[in-house]
Amino acid sequence: MADLRPDNPYAPDRFPDPNKRAEFPAEAKARFEYILTRYPTKEAALLPTLHLAQEVWGWISPETVQYVGELLDLAPSTVFGVVTFYNMYNQKPVGKYHLQVCTNLSCMVNRAYDIYDHLCEKLQINPGETTKDGRYTVVEVECLGSCGTAPVVQVNNDYHENMDVERMNALLEQLE
Amino acid sequence: MQPIKVLTANIDKPNSTSIDIYLDGGGYKAVEKALKMKPEEITQLVKDSELRGRGGAGFPTGMKWSFVPKNAPKPTWLLCNADESEPGTFKDRLLIEKDPHLLIEGMIIAAYAIGSNPMSYIYIRGEFYYGATVLEKALQEARDRGYLGKNILGSGFDFDITVARGAGAYICGEETGLIESVEGHRGQPRVKPPFPAVIGVFGGPTVVQNVETLTCVPLIVNNGAEWFKGFGTPKNTGPKLYCVSGNVKKPGVYEFPMGITIKELIYDHCGGITEDRKLKAVIPGGASAPMLTPDEIDIPLNFDALMKAGSMLGSAGIIVLDESVCIVDAVWRLAKFFAHESCGQCTPCREGTNWMESILDRLERGNGRRQDADLLLDMSENIGGKSLCALGDAAIGPVISSVRKFRDEYLHHVEHKACLPGTRRYRRLDAPVGAH
Numbered sequence: 001m002a003d004l005r006p007d008n009p010y011a012p013d014r015f016p017d018p019n020k021r022a023e024f025p026a027e028a029k030a031r032f033e034y035i036l037t038r039y040p041t042k043e044a045a046l047l048p049t050l051h052l053a054q055e056v057w058g059w060i061s062p063e064t065v066q067y068v069g070e071l072l073d074l075a076p077s078t079v080f081g082v083v084t085f086y087n088m089y090n091q092k093p094v095g096k097y098h099l100q101v102c103t104n105l106s107c108m109v110n111r112a113y114d115i116y117d118h119l120c121e122k123l124q125i126n127p128g129e130t131t132k133d134g135r136y137t138v139v140e141v142e143c144l145g146s147c148g149t150a151p152v153v154q155v156n157n158d159y160h161e162n163m164d165v166e167r168m169n170a171l172l173e174q175l176e
Numbered sequence: 177m178q179p180i181k182v183l184t185a186n187i188d189k190p191n192s193t194s195i196d197i198y199l200d201g202g203g204y205k206a207v208e209k210a211l212k213m214k215p216e217e218i219t220q221l222v223k224d225s226e227l228r229g230r231g232g233a234g235f236p237t238g239m240k241w242s243f244v245p246k247n248a249p250k251p252t253w254l255l256c257n258a259d260e261s262e263p264g265t266f267k268d269r270l271l272i273e274k275d276p277h278l279l280i281e282g283m284i285i286a287a288y289a290i291g292s293n294p295m296s297y298i299y300i301r302g303e304f305y306y307g308a309t310v311l312e313k314a315l316q317e318a319r320d321r322g323y324l325g326k327n328i329l330g331s332g333f334d335f336d337i338t339v340a341r342g343a344g345a346y347i348c349g350e351e352t353g354l355i356e357s358v359e360g361h362r363g364q365p366r367v368k369p370p371f372p373a374v375i376g377v378f379g380g381p382t383v384v385q386n387v388e389t390l391t392c393v394p395l396i397v398n399n400g401a402e403w404f405k406g407f408g409t410p411k412n413t414g415p416k417l418y419c420v421s422g423n424v425k426k427p428g429v430y431e432f433p434m435g436i437t438i439k440e441l442i443y444d445h446c447g448g449i450t451e452d453r454k455l456k457a458v459i460p461g462g463a464s465a466p467m468l469t470p471d472e473i474d475i476p477l478n479f480d481a482l483m484k485a486g487s488m489l490g491s492a493g494i495i496v497l498d499e500s501v502c503i504v505d506a507v508w509r510l511a512k513f514f515a516h517e518s519c520g521q522c523t524p525c526r527e528g529t530n531w532m533e534s535i536l537d538r539l540e541r542g543n544g545r546r547q548d549a550d551l552l553l554d555m556s557e558n559i560g561g562k563s564l565c566a567l568g569d570a571a572i573g574p575v576i577s578s579v580r581k582f583r584d585e586y587l588h589h590v591e592h593k594a595c596l597p598g599t600r601r602y603r604r605l606d607a608p609v610g611a612h
Contacts, residue, residue, distance in 0.1 A: 051341055104463075145303065147265070
């Protein structure tokens with residue numbers, strides 16, 4: 001079972017550390033208050049609040065789960081259930097540049113796997129891992145809805161379309 | 177058939193997302209007109225236009241609106257489905273990023289027709305971050321000009337829209353999955369009935385409509401039902417966006433009257449197949465649609481013709497595969513997608529999709545068994561129709577059709593432990609860095 005540990009939700013480091021407490025900075029707090037006004041129930045604000053938390057901290061830590069639960073009157077287990085269901089909530093810290101390569105069919109036949117393999121080799125990481133300097137994380141993602149300009153690589157929030165290995169290298173240099 | 181610019185009339189204009197450009201092109205005229213009509217008249221107009229939902233199922237839109245009960249105990253909701261996640265589909269993204277006001281106008285009219293309460297949501301997939309920012313800006317412009325908010329244009333109708341971002345789950349494109357997600361839950365589809373038109377989001381009657389469907393509404397209000405029916409054939413009416421991707425020379429979004437043939441679209445408008453290779457298969461309606469072989473593509477791209485041919489128009493995401501693609505590899509990639517996106521609620525889908533992916537993978541790795549092709553068909557029978565939503569049915573579409581139409585290629589993988597000569601696999605079977 002050892003190989004299951006990195007993603008094991010019950011691993012000891014997945015419980016909130018009682019000595020650390022997450023708290024939104026003032027600006028995020030104001031945005032959170034605005035989000036609450038847009039939904040008829042507190043629970044409905046969960047997804048946008050998690051997006052906001054990820055914007056602030058870069059990932060959803062066990063402390064964040066606890067904190068968001070307190071904000072919205074939800075059990076941490078309910079929040080955690082939502083965090084793990086959706087792909088975009090990072091359950092561990094990711095690099096400064098989150099390289100998300102779409103490999104679904106239209107991208108695949110336009111050689112998306114070449115880009116994906118190249119990135120893993122060049123950065124010497126396995127899929128889902130982050131480079132030691134904390135700059136890059138490479139993941140394979142499902143269809144990004146940009147099949148007409150395949151292959152597409154999403155870097156953080158931005159789409160980079162009509163990619164190939166050379167363009168990917170050029171992009172990495174820009175990100176340096 | 178010549179391409180048209182009806183839904184895409186604005187997208188080539190510079191600064192097309194600005195409200196001024198939209199108003200110059202006659203924008204928000206339909207709202208002015210609609211708010212002077214009775215809600216039932218608008219529903220009847222949409223019914224007369226024979227508009228069918230563009231999200232995949234092709235359900236008549238006007239009929240959907242008329243299912244909403246009057247005087248329901250809880251408020252009625254309009255939700256816009258912008259969770260465009262079907263592989264091969266990218267039309268809604270174009271409309272959102274280039275012409276957000278057309279969508280907003282369509283939503284105002286639809287909300288008025290169904291008697292929506294003053295709040296509505298555009299559920300946009302989380303990855304469309306740019307699209308969400310475009311929408312936010314457009315919504316603010318519309319509020320500033322009085323098209324959204326209290327007492328719109330003095331009609332007494334209050335309405336506002338919030339952009340609700342998804343967080344990466346294909347299943348949230350299913351309408352009850354979307355409803356669950358808007359409520360802040362995991363996007364696991366609900367048991368139907370009750371249908372959303374009776375009990376949907378927050379317990380109220382709910383109408384969920386695709387982006388492209390809603391953008392058709394202002395055009396119908398402005399030009400009338402007869403004009404709309406002038407595009408396409410009876411029961412399959414209106415302008416339609418087709419997304420073409422895969423091995424074609426000129427992929428992209430093309431607009432035609434509903435019913436251009438696949439052959440004409442690929443060869444006359446998309447420039448044919450990449451490097452002039454031969455066509456092997458076409459997936460006509462996004463990853464869920466059963467694939468068609470080259471001798472089956474002289475067929476109109478509309479709901480009824482494709483259904484008759486055993487496939488479906490779905491979201492009109494046309495994926496073209498040329499002769500160099502290994503069909504088992506292509507189907508494996510789609511199976512992997514469905515296995516990843518199954519929400520895990522119903523056992524046949526949760527287990528079956530993963531099992532299908534494993535079998536296709538072992539065929540690719542040369543460990544396939546002679547009975548695997550039949551095993552895939554047998555499994556498909558036990559997944560299809562056995563789950564709460566259509567994801568299970570979607571997952572078996574490419575599997576069944578490819579086994580039936582390319583059985584020799586499956587057998588070749590078993591006998592020779594390799595892809596058919598002249599075809600290729602795109603992924604590497606060894607890990608690029610090496611597992612450690």
